[in-house]
Each structure stands twice: as C-alpha cells, then as structure tokens.
Amino acid sequence: MIDVFERRIILVSILVMGLFILAIFYAMGARKADVTECLPYDKTYETARVEQLDKTTYQIFYVARMWNFEPSVAYIPVGSEVDLFVTSNDVVHGFNVYNKNVNLMAVPGGVTKTTVRFDQPGVYKVVCHEYCGTGHQNMQAEIIVNYPKKQ
Amino acid sequence: MQVSRFLRNTILIELFVPILLLTVGIYHGLMQVIYRAGVIHQSSVAKLDYYQGLTLHGVINAVVLTTFFAVAFGHATIAFYLKKEPNKKATALSMWLMVIGTLLAAAAMLAGKASVLYTFYPPLKAHPAFYIGTAMLIIGSWVAFFDWVTIYLKWKKENPETNTPLAIIGTLVNFTIWFVCTTAVAYEVLVLLVPWSLGHTPTVNVPLARTLFWFFGHALVYFWLLPSYIMFYTMLPKLAGGKLYSATAGRIAFFIFLLLSIPIGVHHQFGDPSIGRGVKLSQSLLTFGVALPSFITAFTLAASLEYAARKRGATGLYNWIWKLPFFRKDVFLFGYLINGLILFIFGGLTGLVLASYSLNNVVHNTAFIPGHFHMTVAGPVFLAILGMSIFLLQQLTGKKIFLPTINAIVPYLWTVGVIIFSSGLMWGGLMGEPRRTNLGLTYLNPASDQYHPYWVISSMLGLAGGGIMFVAGFLYFISFFGTLFSKRSTEPLLDLPESEPLHEEKRIPVLDTFKPWLAIMALIIFLTYLPAISDALNNTGKKAPPYLPTDPTPVVQKK
Numbered sequence A: 001m002i003d004v005f006e007r008r009i010i011l012v013s014i015l016v017m018g019l020f021i022l023a024i025f026y027a028m029g030a031r032k033a034d035v036t037e038c039l040p041y042d043k044t045y046e047t048a049r050v051e052q053l054d055k056t057t058y059q060i061f062y063v064a065r066m067w068n069f070e071p072s073v074a075y076i077p078v079g080s081e082v083d084l085f086v087t088s089n090d091v092v093h094g095f096n097v098y099n100k101n102v103n104l105m106a107v108p109g110g111v112t113k114t115t116v117r118f119d120q121p122g123v124y125k126v127v128c129h130e131y132c133g134t135g136h137q138n139m140q141a142e143i144i145v146n147y148p149k150k151q
Numbered sequence B: 001m002q003v004s005r006f007l008r009n010t011i012l013i014e015l016f017v018p019i020l021l022l023t024v025g026i027y028h029g030l031m032q033v034i035y036r037a038g039v040i041h042q043s044s045v046a047k048l049d050y051y052q053g054l055t056l057h058g059v060i061n062a063v064v065l066t067t068f069f070a071v072a073f074g075h076a077t078i079a080f081y082l083k084k085e086p087n088k089k090a091t092a093l094s095m096w097l098m099v100i101g102t103l104l105a106a107a108a109m110l111a112g113k114a115s116v117l118y119t120f121y122p123p124l125k126a127h128p129a130f131y132i133g134t135a136m137l138i139i140g141s142w143v144a145f146f147d148w149v150t151i152y153l154k155w156k157k158e159n160p161e162t163n164t165p166l167a168i169i170g171t172l173v174n175f176t177i178w179f180v181c182t183t184a185v186a187y188e189v190l191v192l193l194v195p196w197s198l199g200h201t202p203t204v205n206v207p208l209a210r211t212l213f214w215f216f217g218h219a220l221v222y223f224w225l226l227p228s229y230i231m232f233y234t235m236l237p238k239l240a241g242g243k244l245y246s247a248t249a250g251r252i253a254f255f256i257f258l259l260l261s262i263p264i265g266v267h268h269q270f271g272d273p274s275i276g277r278g279v280k281l282s283q284s285l286l287t288f289g290v291a292l293p294s295f296i297t298a299f300t301l302a303a304s305l306e307y308a309a310r311k312r313g314a315t316g317l318y319n320w321i322w323k324l325p326f327f328r329k330d331v332f333l334f335g336y337l338i339n340g341l342i343l344f345i346f347g348g349l350t351g352l353v354l355a356s357y358s359l360n361n362v363v364h365n366t367a368f369i370p371g372h373f374h375m376t377v378a379g380p381v382f383l384a385i386l387g388m389s390i391f392l393l394q395q396l397t398g399k400k401i402f403l404p405t406i407n408a409i410v411p412y413l414w415t416v417g418v419i420i421f422s423s424g425l426m427w428g429g430l431m432g433e434p435r436r437t438n439l440g441l442t443y444l445n446p447a448s449d450q451y452h453p454y455w456v457i458s459s460m461l462g463l464a465g466g467g468i469m470f471v472a473g474f475l476y477f478i479s480f481f482g483t484l485f486s487k488r489s490t491e492p493l494l495d496l497p498e499s500e501p502l503h504e505e506k507r508i509p510v511l512d513t514f515k516p517w518l519a520i521m522a523l524i525i526f527l528t529y530l531p532a533i534s535d536a537l538n539n540t541g542k543k544a545p546p547y548l549p550t551d552p553t554p555v556v557q558k559k
Helices: A004-029 B007-034 B050-082 B088-110 B126-159 B168-199 B204-234 B236-240 B249-259 B277-311 B319-321 B330-357 B357-362 B370-371 B376-397 B406-432 B454-486 B515-538
Strands: A050-056 A057-065 A068-070 A073-076 A082-086 A093-095 A102-106 A112-118 A121-128 A142-146
Touching: A004 B357, A004 B406, A050 B050, A057 A093, A057 B357, A068 A142, A068 B357, A082 A093, A082 A102, A093 A112, A102 A112, A102 B357, A142 B204, B007 B050, B007 B088, B007 B376, B007 B454, B050 B126, B050 B204, B050 B376, B088 B126, B126 B168, B168 B204, B168 B249, B168 B515, B204 B249, B204 B277, B204 B330, B204 B376, B204 B515, B236 B277, B236 B330, B249 B515, B277 B319, B277 B330, B277 B357, B277 B515, B330 B357, B330 B370, B330 B406, B370 B406, B376 B406, B376 B454, B406 B454, B406 B515
Parallel strands: A057 A082, A073 A142
Antiparallel strands: A050 A057, A057 A068, A082 A112, A093 A102, A093 A121, A121 A142
C-alpha cells in the first residue's frame, strides 16, 4: 500500500519528532526552563512594588499601563533570585527582559509569573513587545543589578 | 475544459480584488522596514500612521488575499475535477459578502478607526465596521464551502466506487478546518466584541477572547497553506515533467491536517496568564504531530522531482536538481512553487523552534516571529497564490502573459528578498528586537534615550530584504495588470496541470471518506480546548473596558 521508502521516512520523521519532544522534557526537568506559572488573579497584583523576602530573594510586582511599566526602575543586588509578577492595568502589553529568557504577556485580569537569577551586574532593559497603542515604542523599564553599590 | 461566463467572471473578480488591494498591502510592507530600520523617525507618512499601515499590511495580505484566493481556487478545483459548476446564487452571494465585507473593513482601517493590527486583541477597540466587515468576509467563504459540499455529496452518490480526486480531498479538508476554526473567531467577534465596541456590554474577558482568537489563529495558517499543498501534490510533479510519487501520502497528509490543525492554537499563548502549563505543554506536543504531514510531503515531493529530473536524463546523487525546469517562461508556475518550497524548509523548521514550549521564551513576540512567518505565509503560500492567480488569469481571459520573462523571475527575486529579510529579523529577534514596533521613533533613533545600537544591523538587513521583496512585488503587478489589460488572443478555458501517480494506486476506503476523520477531529478538539477555555474563564480576575489605541483612559460607555 505505502511504498517502502515512504514507510521509512514516516518512521524517521516520527523518531526525529520524538527527539525534539525529549529535548523539551530535558529542558523542563534538568534545566528548569518552563513557561509562566498560572496563578489565580487577585487585586494585590495591581499594586506595583519591589519586596525583599530575604537577603538574596526578591519579588517584583510589575503593573503595565499605556505606556510605561511600574516600577520603571528596580534595584537588585548581584546574585539574587527574583520572582517577577506581571499584570496590566489597561490593554495587553508584553514584557521581555533583554539578555534573559524572561518573556511574559501582561494581560488585564490575569497575572504571569516567572523566576530569574541575576548573576551578572548590569542594566537589564525591559521592553514592551506587544502592540499597545500609539505610544507602544516608548514603553520600557530597567532592572539595575548592582545594588547596594548604587550609592 | 470550458467554463461558463458567470463562473469565469466570479473567479476573475475574486482574484482581481485582493491583488488590487495587495498593492496597498505591499506598499505598507515596504514602509514597515523603512520605519523599523530607523531610516525615518516619524510616526506617519502620507497621513498613514505606522500601526495603521501595519494593520492594513496584515489584514490585506494575510486575511483578505488568502481567503479570496482560497475561494477562487476552490471554485476552479471543484469545477475542474468534479465537472460540475457551483450553484450560481450561492457563488454570487458568497462573492458579494466577501467584497462588501472587505470594503467595510478597509474603510475602517483607512479612516484610522481600526489600528488594532490583524489580531485585534481586545481591550484595544476598533470601529464596529472592522469587526462586521471581517465577519462578512468569513461568512462569504462559508457560503461557497456549503455549496461545494452539496456538489461533492451528489458526485459521491453518483460515483461511490471512484476515488475522490486528491485536489478535492484537499479543498474539502481545508474548508472544513476553516469552517470549524472560524466559528470560534465568529463567536469572539459577533458575540463578545461587536456589542462591546458598540457600548452595549461594558467589559470583555481578555484571556477568553485571546484563546478564541488562537483557536482560529493557528488553523488559519493551514487554511493559507493547504491550497499550496494541493498545487504541490497535484501540479508540481506534472510541471517538472514527471509523476506524483505517492498520492496516498497526500491523502494521509491532508487527513492529519484535518485532525491536528486546530487543537494546537495555545502554542501562541505560552506567555499568557490564566492558561495552565498542562494545556500549553499538551498543545505544544500536538504541534509536533502536525509537522508530520509536512515531513511526509517533503519526501514525496522530493522523490517526485527526482523522478522527473531523471526522466529528463539527469544522473548523479544530487546533480539531478539542475535538470529541473527552473527559469522557464512556459512553466513559470514551477518557479513559483519550487521557491515556495525552498523557503518552507526554513519556515517549517523555525516553526518547530517556536512550538517548542519553553524555548519560545527566547524569542516570543520578538522580530523572530515575523522572520519565521514570512518564510511560510510569504513563502509557499504567497508565491503559490501569485503564481496561480496569474496562471488562472491568463487561462480564464484567454490572454498572453505580459512580460513573461519578468513573470518567470519574480519568484526567484522574491525568495532572495525573503531570505535576507527573515535572516535580519530572526537575528534581531534573538537579540530581543520587538515585533510590531515603530523602532525608528525610539530604539533606532540615535537622538532618543532609548537608542539601542545592537539592532541597527539586523534591522538594516530587514530593510535590504524588504526592499528586494517590494521590487519583486512591483514587477509582479506590472505583469499581472499588464496581462489583464491586454487583448484576448485565444478562447478562455480552464486547464489545471494534473499529475498522474507514479505507482498504480488502489482506492483505500478509509482515505476516501470524511466521517471517521471528522469524529476524531471533534474529539481531539473537545479534549484539548475544553480545559483551555475553562482555564480562561475561571482564572481571569476581571474583565476589561474598551480602549482606543490613542488614549490611555477607557472609552466612556454610553448610558
């Protein structure tokens, strides 16, 4: 019915696909690379703030609105682990941290969360990468990783 | 074969309207790369704003052109293979719905009242005419489909033991996917967004609207692609001078598309809140399943082309490639199709990268995305549409192609442009360059605080490639409209190239019926989308009022 070469190519394709899928599971398990956590929404996410849990653990609650992020600048010490929570006050925005695999959507009525470590000092730019109106190209923020050396 | 004057004119109008609008779409494509590369630092040119132009570019090129073409090509395929012309009333109704809907949406976009991009994510609000116009375009395509189904059922009753032609299986699979997926977006638009944009309902559930959009949004790309697949299987081997290696493979591919085109839409929402990780992961894995038919197709087509080349006297392990009829004016359609396939190798592989769950975090919503989809929708899809449009135009009007050499070169030039353009965008995307952003105002404006020099070279590559694509598009318009306005030289006819199968193929009943496939399709969609929609409903804390793209305060509701 199906030609022998064709059967082989179907088998090989399925194996290749299986390999790709294994890679996804490897990344999730061994490298802890995952997509945003799914949290139930509540009003407290609408207050933008930086909270320190202990010496090296921080939480930043971002609120996106047309056309800025709050907090627009956040100071974090080198070597800290940061939970990022992102929501939006108006339309859909994007949240992409330059040079970090942080890539979230800011959606009204929902909150996205990811955890990231900052081991290198520097200014990490946050860019809005979802069209959110005429001021979209102005919308950015900064995470400055050098605190407490800022003084 | 001969076709009636009515059907001829309908098909010609359905080819002419979108190609005419495409001039606007391609102009805005060129403008995008100019703004983005920072050549100009302004928000609008010729009174058309960047984001307004981007909306026109997306809606015209990706929705209007593709839908009109799929319907026109479907009419031609049904009439040619089943030897029955579609019903006059249904065909006319379908055409008018599509034309009027398109005009409504175009008016809203050109007036600057619908600068919401082609994904129209709420709570950004467009003028109701934009939503209603798009819905009419979609409903118009349904009318044509319903009519084809009755023709097919009648034909099947008369020929129960004859294998349904592959092109008909492809067309019906394609429009079944289209009908099922567009019901979700029709619900989003007509039930959620139109009353909300008119002020009758105060708020809308944004994650739900996004989930419904992507139920449609990814199946949409297969709706673009399957007409090209029909051409690849039923025409390309013939154009190359050979035979189709396996028509059974084509049938299997089309039915896998039917099963898996829809239940994978959440892979566009990996960064979204409200939807659980389990739903995202399962739909990511299913996406690898829908890549399978493309792998099968790649093999079958390569085998068919190799057979054709060897028949032409080619030898050697790889040297046979050069015996294929590249750059030939008489088989120009081969050039359009083969270039599309070359681009699709890269388009398909980058698509697998994007579907790979957490790997998507690296490039989600960056310029990598348009880099990828210009190698799919502006690759095999767009080139097949251009090639087949001028092919049908020439046959149905009985005219000679104007500047045939130019027409034969267009797909090659276009492909060079896309490769440069997409390399630039994907490179930029890996460096975080956002998509859908007027970079020239801030990130690529040396006078701005936000100037980002890393993106200069990548966006310049985008400009170079986009410029070449624009030139290719412009040359195509000269050839297309030149043909249209030249004098008739022969009798109009419809004669699609028809590949014969290489091996004798028996009719396999399960690959010649829709019922079991439709049942499995419904089951998979139900299992995958029930949790997605329930997540969007249950995890969303509040609904959003409408906003205009120009104003950070919500639109005040009429009392």
